[in-house]
Amino acid sequence: MSTKNHWGLPRFSLRFLHIWRRNLLVWRKLAIPSMLGNLADPLLYMFGLGYGLGRMLEDVGGMSYIGFLAAGIVCSSTMMSASFEAMYSAFSRMHVQKTWDALLNAPLTLDDVVLGELAWAASKSFLSGSAVLIVAAVLGLVPSPLALAVVPLIFLTGLAFAALGLIMTALSPSYDFFMYYFTLCVTPMMLLCGVFFPLDQLPPAAQTAAWLLPLTHAVALARPLVAGEIPAAWLLHVAVLAAYAAAGFHIALALTRRRLMT
Amino acid sequence: MNAAAPLTVSGLRKSYGDSEVVCGLDLELRPGECFGLLGPNGAGKTTTLRLCLGLTDPDSGSIAVLGQPVPAQAREARQRIGVVPQFDNLDPDFTIRENLLIFGRYFGIADATLRARIPDLLEFAGLASRADTRIQTLSGGMKRRLTLARALVNDPELVFLDEPTTGLDPQARHVIWDRLRKLLKQGKTLLLTTHFMEEAERLCGRVAIMDHGRIIAEGEPQALIAQYVEPHVVEVYGEAAPDWAELRGRVLAERCEAAGETIFCYSREPAPLLADLDERDDLRYLHRRASLEDVFLKLTGRELRD
Structure with missing residues (x-):
């Protein structure tokens, strides 16, 4: 079997928008329960820990604990939502419902399909992350208009995690496989990337490791922006997230080609 | 190579690991015919269709679909092909009408054109009264008819049908056969894979019997019967x-x-x-x-x- 073509560069076409739109139309049918489900989890963390734990803490990183937490939860809920959509939902469309097979019988290519799924998962996570940001703003936890810069950051974060999720989808034999990724990657990121406490509380080796992970960079951008400051080394953080998105997409595409173009 | 042939395949080969699934296949379809590709399970029929759609690359050989080289111009070729896959892959989240509309959009067809075309497609599939029904509630035969209607949404010149009546009851099967004859009357070219010989005998002007990746007999059904048995x-x-x-x-x-x-x-x-x-x-x-x-x-x- 030839493997020569799988790693070819993506061939981009605007036709991916058809796939994005198809997913949007399905989502619209279930939009309200879906949004509530996506919001419940992050808001429980934010209120439960923010108020409960926050009472015992003077301030964290120069702000109230709930304010500190809000920026982290915006990023982690984006990560969760993009990961779920790019894994469980995309896997359903690829493997269970065979929606991708139908798309590929039309004049759409696998490159269009994977790009469409990437864009869709990022869009959906954008809604989740933005909803948390809006709730935080309504509660008065977002003092500065600089926080508007978090909006494109949420989308970029969504792209990075959607791309990583699509890699897992391309490799996955069944839904159960995604548990490994959640246990080995998503949960450690949730706990070690500065969502719940400042990174400098970790031992130096763990800090170094945390800087390799995309969520750390998303949080490092979101937290100062929410507080009204321009993040230090912001270009570096943006570049890391963009690199995760671009490299992740290319790997996901190559693995998906290997899986399906046989 | 005949330029007017809707599909020309020559010297087509495809291997998976050590096993060669398509071993030097030659085929040429004539405009307006129903051509049957027959063979037992694992003969290479579905792989041949996938190769002709550009969904996988051949190891060697050439394919031209409606004048387009495949896989190089597979997107352009698929723009003018209809496909009825072996397993239904209708969109379970949409109604019958939405399935047709959304699938048509994948071809870049304007909504206005699609909305004008959909009533005829629903009529053709005998589903006009259920246009706004969700897919889950449909019987196997209805899903098959809808899949056939969906394959026609781009008004294709060539239609690939991969075992279109497998799993259907006799009533549903006869309806599908009737619809396929209508398509032939409209001048469309059909490439049908099946392992129902009765189906091939009724519908196909010519058939090729395929086994272990090779065509072992080809011709009109009656001529093959006279020649071999x-x-x-x-x-x-x-x-x-x-x-x-x-x-x-x-x-x-x-x-x-x-x-x-x-x-x-x-x-x-x-x-x-x-x-x-x-x-x-x-x-x-x-x-x-x-x-x-x-x-x-x-x-x-x-x-x-x-």
Whole structure:
């Protein structure tokens, strides 16, 4: 079997928008329960820990604990939502419902399909992350208009995690496989990337490791922006997230080609 | 290579690991015909269709679909092809009408054009009264009809049908056959894979029998029957049939084949055979004309393909 073509560069076409739109139309049918489900989890963390734990803490990183937490939860809920959509939902469309097979019988290519799924998962996570940001703003936890810069950051974060999720989808034999990724990657990121406490509380080796992970960079951008400051080394953080998105997409595409173009 | 041929395949090869699934295939379809690609499971039929759609790359050989080289111009080719896949992949989250509309958008067809076309497609599929029903509630036959209608949403010149009636009841199957004849009347070219020989005999002007990745016979169904098998078949049933075949059947028929307790006797002149059987009350028999299935079994053997 030839493997020569799988790693070819993506061939981009605007036709991916058809796939994005198809997913949007399905989502619209279930939009309200879906949004509530996506919001419940992050808001429980934010209120439960923010108020409960926050009472015992003077301030964290120069702000109230709930304010500190809000920026982290915006990023982690984006990560969760993009990961779920790019894994469980995309896997359903690829493997269970065979929606991708139908798309590929039309004049759409696998490159269009994977790009469409990437864009869709990022869009959906954008809604989740933005909803948390809006709730935080309504509660008065977002003092500065600089926080508007978090909006494109949420989308970029969504792209990075959607791309990583699509890699897992391309490799996955069944839904159960995604548990490994959640246990080995998503949960450690949730706990070690500065969502719940400042990174400098970790031992130096763990800090170094945390800087390799995309969520750390998303949080490092979101937290100062929410507080009204321009993040230090912001270009570096943006570049890391963009690199995760671009490299992740290319790997996901190559693995998906290997899986399906046989 | 004939430029007007809707599909031309030459020297097509495809391997997976050590096993070659398509081994030097040549095919040429004529405009407006229904061509049947027949073969047991694993013969390479579905792989051939996937290659012709550009969904996988051949190891060697060339494919031209409606004048477009595939896989190089597969997108352009698929723009003008309709596909009825072996397994339904309708969108379960949408209604019948939405399935047609959204699938049509994948071709870049304007919504206004699609909305004008959809009533005819629903009529064709016999689903006009259920346009706003969700897919989950449909029977197997309705889903198949909708899949066929969906394959026509781009008004294709060439339609690929991969085992379109597998799993359908006889009523549903006859409806599909009727619709396929309508498509032929409209001048569309059909490429049908099936392992129902009756289906191929009814619909196809020409068939190719494929096994182990090769075409082992090709032609009009009646011509293949005349070429490969004797015109009369007598099927003999009963516990005593194998013994009868050894003593009498092999003498009276040109050829006998056994499948368990059933003996298939092939003959040009069946009168002596029938006279012999009429004297036996421990055997039942059926006398019929030879069919494409007899050709198929002769060429591909009777052993199971799993």
